[in-house]
Amino acid sequence: MIIIARRYGQLGNRLILFAHLIAAARHYGVELRNPCFGRYATYFPSTRNDVWCRYDRHLARATAPLDADLATADPPRQVIGPATHWTRSARRGLESLCEVTTKTAYLAKLRRFPAHILRIAPGEECDPLGDRFRQAVGSGRPVLVQGWRFRNASLLRQHRQPIIDFFQPDPTDRDAVERLIERARDQCDVLVGVHVRRGDYARFMGGRYYYSDADYARWMHEVEEQLPGRKVRFLICTNGQIQLDAFRELSFELGPGSMMQDLHSLARTDLLIGPPSTYTRWASFYGNVSLQSLDHRMAKIDAAVAVAEHPFDEPPTPVQHVSDSYHSTPIARAS
Structure with a gap:
């Protein structure tokens, strides 16, 4: 034992x-x-x-x-x-x-x-x-x-x-995720999960991975630019506040806002982007989804993996001793 x-x-x-x-x-x-x-x-x-x-x-x-x-x-x-x-x-x-x-x-x-x-x-x-x-x-x-x-x-x-199989979600969470993903995938070719990590990341490593809405919007535009001819939509999951106006030129859906439903929603996308976090790395492993960790503010996106199959391979090494705190609901507001 x-x-x-x-x-x-x-x-x-x-x-x-x-x-x-x-x-x-x-x-x-x-x-x-x-x-x-x-x-x-x-x-x-x-x-x-x-x-x-x-x-x-x-x-x-x-x-x-x-x-x-x-x-x-x-x-x-x-x-x-x-x-x-x-x-x-x-x-x-x-x-x-x-x-x-x-x-x-x-x-x-x-x-x-x-x-x-x-x-x-x-x-x-x-x-x-x-x-x-x-x-x-x-x-x-x-x-x-x-x-x-x-x-x-x-x-x-x-x-x-x-x-x-062992970590199947609760049926209530699973059904909510199914409805969200069906809506998010409507009329799009590629669904990209975006993890806007806030909360404890304001302090972790001096805020190194606490990126602005403008940073995330720039990365999302880079994804679109690298997938010409594809209709791209984004699923934004966050445990903090975002300015919706920062993403006005992008097609996006907000995540459910709970820890478990956001996690399993991200696992149902075609590509994941976000700062280094064991939260998104589990979503990548669970859903067999390619993940690009954005380890600094000027990181560049490589979206080529979004147009291919993603056979399971070694998951990225998780960041140690980083908490994954979540508000009960996401706080999203327009400017």
Whole structure:
């Protein structure tokens, strides 16, 4: 058994770590538990009824539905039952217990018994197919992992579809996204997702990736210029304020405005652009959509990928320790 015993960032960071370790659990034929996903468990039918947020669908004793459609048949997230849903305080308590207990045992040098603790430092990377990880899983004891960069791109690629099935959205979110995408794609050839990241990016790295509406409008015009003869429309998702007037010469649709619906809407586009963020990088992985990360204000767009198929390849390396905060609704206003 593998247990993720530390929280890292917010939704995008946690999804990416979860996905890589699901791939590892499938490879070694063991169960994975992720109590540190509790904050977001209610957003996914596969995790909302399980305080441990476990992945064991590949095992004969699986506790979760094996069929992706069955996973959407769980009770509504508002329903709390004594044997199914756990309160937020209970989830937070289990997260903290796992994290503190693991750290305490590690510092006390109890790193091999009663559990095997696999802890990597910030910036360090551990390959799930490497000797260190393989020996830990092969010890026969539960493996408590702490660290963000457990990575193997080929393993993730191999197990992508079961991972996608596990993270199917709630039916309400899925249906809302379907309606939005149908409307956005009406009379357009290419739908481009634009992630206008605000919120915490005003402070992160001194505001390096906090771009203006004019910056985004310029990039969107570059996309249009590089796709002559194609009718391009943009899906703008933001967690802050935008001036609608800045985009008046462009054809665009605003995203739904919620964290989950924006995420899955971006995953349904043909090309994604936005600042470096694990949020858009998960959308890129989930939807198999090409992503251009705009890592500085003068970055240039290469929209050629928008006219081709996008076979899944190694997802871009996520930005570590960046939160993905979202307002409950987007705030968009005209000047």
